[in-house]
Amino acid sequence: MCYNTAYMKKGGFHMKNTTKNKVLLATVCSIFAATAFSQSAYANRITNINQAKNKALKEVKNATVLDVDKDRDDGVIVYDVDLLKGKKKYNIVYRASDGKKIEYGWELQNYYARNGKSISKSHCQKLALKEVNNATVTSIVNKTDDGMQVYKVKLKKGDKKYTLEYHASTGKLLEYEWKIVTQAVTGNNGNTGNNGYIGESKAKNIALDRVPGARVIKIEFDTDDGREVYEVELADSSFEYDIKIDAATGQIIEFDQDDLD
The missing domain is CATH 3.10.450.40 (Nuclear Transport Factor 2; Chain: A,)
Incomplete structure (x- = not known):
């Protein structure tokens, strides 16, 4: 409902400047929503290994927990849970601060x-x-x-x-x-600015120096076991390559080579 009058009296309650009232109401609602979200995240947080274990068992019912580790990933505390159910081995990673699942996987055994x-x-x-x-x-x-x-x-x-x-x-x-x-914020030249990382351009050159003559298919910034890395995929006429480069030092920490069909 829109009021054209600047002043209105109804049942002893004075309303002035309805537009401002609506803005104020919207602001209050936003604050309540943000507070509710914060409270929900707080309520779902994980503070110990048993909580992480029980959360994982709710997702993979009747499984056997093999291991639970508390770790730090990209400066964030996480819980890493390994489970076994039937012929599948599961791995689930939860963020401790809000209980959010940030990694999930399984592999068939034997x-x-x-x-x-x-x-x-x-x-x-x-x-x-x-x-x-x-x-x-x-x-x-x-x-x-x-x-x-x-x-x-x-x-x-x-x-x-x-x-x-x-x-x-x-x-x-x-x-x-x-x-x-996890995405890094990059500039137009593919560099990450003043965050201590070598930048995509340098990571690309490091990968190409390792595999001369190959072409870069994709380059991506990621976090691997708490370590910031650039994942570079390359290919030539015979092979495809996956190279992980430490985002801070430029050191190649993983190199995989696979045959192309």
Whole structure:
């Protein structure tokens, strides 16, 4: 309801400047909403290992807890829980401050199938997109893992990064994992400014020096076990490469090379 008069009297209550009243009401509502959110986060916080264990058991009912660790990831306290249920081993990571799940994954234990004729990459991509609806496939690599031919599929959806692994012959999903992506704020030149990181441009050059002649497919800032890194994906005519570079020092801390089909 909109009032054109600057002054109104109703039942002994004086209303002046209705627009200001509406703004004030909206501000009060925002404060209440923010307070409610803060209280909810406080109520859901995790303060000890038993709380993390019980939270994980609610998600994976009737599982056996193998291990619970309290750790620090990107300066944030987290609880890392490993569980076993049937033939699947689960890993769940919770942020302590609000109990939010920031990583989730499972892998099939003791699965083996003989290598035969591989399904096509396009078929594997369809399987992955069915598993993670409306995601974007960023890479598919055929590789050998524990003597089995597998497809490793990476996807992105919203603020989550997914990694799925399929048996190349049977199309069986062997591993499933997602984690919330931590983005760095970069300038137009790909540098991260005065935050102590080397910047995307330098990380790219370090990766290209390691694999001369390759082309960079993707570069991403992330946190790995509490360590800020640049994850660089490259490829040449024969191989695909995954390189992790320490974001502060520029040291290569992980290097993977996989055959291309």
